Amino acid sequence: MSEPLLRVENVGVTYGKTVALADVSLDLARGGRLALIGESGSGKSTLAMAIAGLLPKQARQTGSIVFPGASARPRLGRDIGVVFQDPGGSLDPVMRVGDQIAEVIRAHEDTSWIAARVRAADLMDRVRIPKALSRLNSYPHEFSGGQRQRIALALALAANPSLVIADELTSALDTVVQRHIVNLLDELVREDGLTLLFVTHDIALASERADQIAVLYKGQLVEQGAAADVLGQPAHPYTKALIGAHLSLDTPRQKRLAEINPDSLNLP
Ligand SMILES: Nc1ncnc2c1ncn2[C@@H]1O[C@H](COP(=O)(O)OP(=O)(O)OP(=O)(O)O)[C@@H](O)[C@H]1O
Ligand SMILES: [Mg+2]
Numbered sequence: 001m002s003e004p005l006l007r008v009e010n011v012g013v014t015y016g017k018t019v020a021l022a023d024v025s026l027d028l029a030r031g032g033r034l035a036l037i038g039e040s041g042s043g044k045s046t047l048a049m050a051i052a053g054l055l056p057k058q059a060r061q062t063g064s065i066v067f068p069g070a071s072a073r074p075r076l077g078r079d080i081g082v083v084f085q086d087p088g089g090s091l092d093p094v095m096r097v098g099d100q101i102a103e104v105i106r107a108h109e110d111t112s113w114i115a116a117r118v119r120a121a122d123l124m125d126r127v128r129i130p131k132a133l134s135r136l137n138s139y140p141h142e143f144s145g146g147q148r149q150r151i152a153l154a155l156a157l158a159a160n161p162s163l164v165i166a167d168e169l170t171s172a173l174d175t176v177v178q179r180h181i182v183n184l185l186d187e188l189v190r191e192d193g194l195t196l197l198f199v200t201h202d203i204a205l206a207s208e209r210a211d212q213i214a215v216l217y218k219g220q221l222v223e224q225g226a227a228a229d230v231l232g233q234p235a236h237p238y239t240k241a242l243i244g245a246h247l248s249l250d251t252p253r254q255k256r257l258a259e260i261n262p263d264s265l266n267l268p
Contacts, residue, residue, distance in 0.1 A: 081156030098136025
């Protein structure tokens, strides 16, 4: 196997007395798509932030996160594009969206303002904002929630990063919009040959869009591997429970009940 883009080695993170992650190790292949799944509070965002270099000050991290092929630590915004839950966090409400995107482009590339604006329109078009060119001068509040998410995505891609980290980028939106956005993200990442790490609650989406799946449970990585293996032959009872809880109503009732029965789980 070729050298991974990213290697997480025995990473632990605590917030005061709360252990958010314990001894997590995983590799992310160059060009790979890794989905992080697990219940609320299991440490998904903490791991995503640790990799992005965005842990809050009060967090203490042990272990290491290395980028084997890179000569220096990747720069956030340049080498790593992030899209977090709340697009308000990445979009400036009082700045026209075209200027925001163009500014990111110009922060990382020696290019003219006009050329950067043209690229911004191009990016808005790629994230499917209708009439992109004429919307460059609109402010964030003039777009729908789903469009703002897509603009945040355009912003994350503006500096041509090699890794994109998306944390629940859609949970504030309805599930149909969510799926559109993750599917779009995956398409863009494939077109550009980027590496993707995304956090999701949606196992079906993970199975469609990720080639690797890592399952967190109470801060520990209980399972990781090829998506088909993790979902097809889950080794850990928690993964089985997650998949069980997701079984659709088409699944025979007997099987669903067997999968969801907590007595069969032996959870700690
Ligand atoms: N800034 C913080 N200060 C203190 N504790 C935190 C902080 N951020 C997260 N935690 C705690 O760390 C643990 C892991 O949280 P994290 O946000 O990583 O979970 P998550 O898997 O992303 O959950 P969700 O699915 O709800 O987003 C939780 O117990 C949480 O309460
Ligand atoms: Mg989270």
